[in-house]
Amino acid sequence: SQAQPIVAAHYPAGAEGIKGASLPPPGFYFRDYNMFYTADRFVDGPPGFDIFAYVNAPRFIWMTDWKILGADYGMDVIVPFGYMDWNLSTPGGKVSDDYSGIGDIQLEPALLSWHLPQVDLAAGYAVWVPTGDFSTTRPDVLAKGFWSHMLTFGTTWYPDQEKTWALSLLNRYEFCQEQEDTKIDPGQVYTLEFGLSKSLSKTIDAGLVGYWQQQTTDDEGATATTAHDRKVGLGAEISGVCPITGLLGSLRYVHEFNAEERPEGELITLTVTKRF
Secondary structure, three states: OOOOOOOOOOOOOOOOOOOOOOOOOOEEEEEEEEEEEEEEEOOOOOOOOEEEEEEEEEEEEEEEEEEEOOEEEEEEEEOOEEEEEEEEEEOOEEEEEEEEEEOOEEEEEEEEEEEOOOEEEEEEEEEEEOOOOOOOOOOOOOOOOOOEEEEEEEEEEOOOOOOOEEEEEEEEEEEEOOEOOOOEEOOOEEEEEEEEEEEOOOOEEEEEEEEEEEEOOOOEOOOOOOOOOEEEEEEEEEEEEOOOOOOEEEEEEEEEEEEEOOOEEEEEEEEEEEEO
């Protein structure tokens, strides 16, 4: 039996926030995502469900000097690690477990970045590799057990000449492959992340952030359901850069609501970026 319904999306909504569609100039970067997630609300889900999860996802980004269609060409890889502790009630009693390990690796061989006077644009193609230890008896936070392909397109618009205001929309669309252990082909998934920010100084930005993640097509397979999972989140973020070290950091909090076939929880994301 499964710990909860299969969640189609590989991409963790909430990983990006303000200026999320703006990529850095040519260079080599290390970005470290730290995501803390807690939830004890699961409408129409397993009773008595609660979960705590921590995911550390190092990302290595190389933006080259090569140009494609006027854009900087780059590539990146994300290797996530994590820990989770979860509990749920079943007819046979309460079930609880904790787990730590590597998650599914994301390879993004095609990353394009345009920097126009008042607009940044980004596009990309990525593949998620089922490198994690997937199990049907626990929530699929770290490992999904299937391959998926993801297309990305986003824009950051600076409405004022000084670029103190920024509105960012980051769109991702995933095509999921069959999960071998369950013989279920999860549906396709659309994710929108958005951010509206204001520069408080030359080094600090703050603003509102949020996301909407929606399964768009039915699961396929003998035991598949027609339910489409969804979650929506809204919160705030503050980010800043240290001129001495060159470190860029951001702290984001998001509260989830209006979920379907998914838990509703709280997400805190701490991200640190360093150029080499």
